Amino acid sequence: MRPIDLEALQHALDQYAEQDVYLHLETTNGAYASHLDATKITAGAYIRNGLIRYTRGSVKGQGPYRIGLKLPLGWVYAEGLTHWETDSEGRLLTAGHDGDGKLAVALELSRTPFPT
């Protein structure tokens, strides 16, 4: 993955608008967060292969970046994104990595289901 280029990522987001796409969205602070520090709670969520169709997808910010996908009846949102790529299977992968390179958030779009 490479650091986000706002213009290129915006162009890629436009390519997936107004069609059925499979969404992978996750965020987490790590399974051991509360084990290592009792004042923290281990928190995370993910959806894999959520089928969505967005009317408008935008990337904003000055790094880390935010993506918002406007759905006919709602929104998809991710914050803290730092890296992206379009992979060899034509999927749009974005992710946010912390200073140690650990993944903190990921938002991915594909026209075919992601493997489970």
Next chain:
Amino acid sequence: MIRKERHVLIVLPHPDDEAFGFSGTAAHHIQNGTPVTYVCLTLGQMGRMMGNPLFANRETLPLIRERELEASCRSIGITDLRKFGLRDKTVEFEDPEALADRILDVVRETDPSLIMTFHPELSVHPDHNATGAAVIRAVARLPEPERPDIYCLGFANQVEQVLGPPDIVHDVSAFAKQKIGSLFAHQSQIQFIHNRFEGKDPAEDPEQLKKISTERFWTYRWEWNSPS
């Protein structure tokens, strides 16, 4: 001293779970001529470590971690690796009876005298606890005289408060080479591993070597609780 076993079955959810807590004991059994089967339930697909600099993404990570798992097994000497194909972070949501069925099939096939897994309640990660619980559920279906021993690894902060000290303590220092090989096979987890060794190479630092020289387990006692 390590007891001579007929067959050892290891059941864990993530590639790298075997490295810190089980690899030295497994290598010892293999040197004893005891067959060792390792069932790894997932491919650690949801791990957070992507390398620094980045060398993985969410979609390439499973393949990378599968290769790492295989390299770890080669270092330990494990030749019978079974991948159950579940997804990281979902073990506790699977149908518990169906998962126990699959584990029991392997138990019946390999007829182990010992199973090693995580403690079903004191192993921090929900996948760890669910894996231990699935093993207990599977073995509970066997008539008591036919049940293999189960050694559990627990590492929750309160583990000794709840269970007392571990009853099985293995000195695995003679298998440091296999264990270090297993640890360092997990290249995508390497920062975590280096952090545990304070950045020093355990092969060359006696203090760090000491850290990996003991593997500790609690023998599962059926009176702890009946499986729910």
